[in-house]
Amino acid sequence: MNLNLRNAIITNVTGNSQDQLKDTIVDAIQSKEEKMLPGLGVLFEVIWQNSDQSTQQELLETLEQGLK
Structure with a gap:
């Protein structure tokens, strides 16, 4: 069986x-379940691909601050 996880998440x-x-994002984070990480990754990919350079820079700065 060949399941395209990315497409399944986007379709969902x-x-x-x-x-x-x-709610989907908050539930995934609060559950702390490893199986939720691919879904969050796909959602981040959608955000990144649909953001202009300024927004991408802001996301990177927020990420950098959160990892300090």
Whole structure:
């Protein structure tokens, strides 16, 4: 069986409202389950690909600060 995890995750959240997306993200983080990490990675990929350079820079700065 060849499952494309990235497409499955995107399909699962396509059409969700901002509140639903936030709930998905918060639930994934709060659960602290390793199996949730790929989903968060896919969501971050979507954010990154749909952000301009200024927003990407802001994301990098936020990430850098959070890792200090």
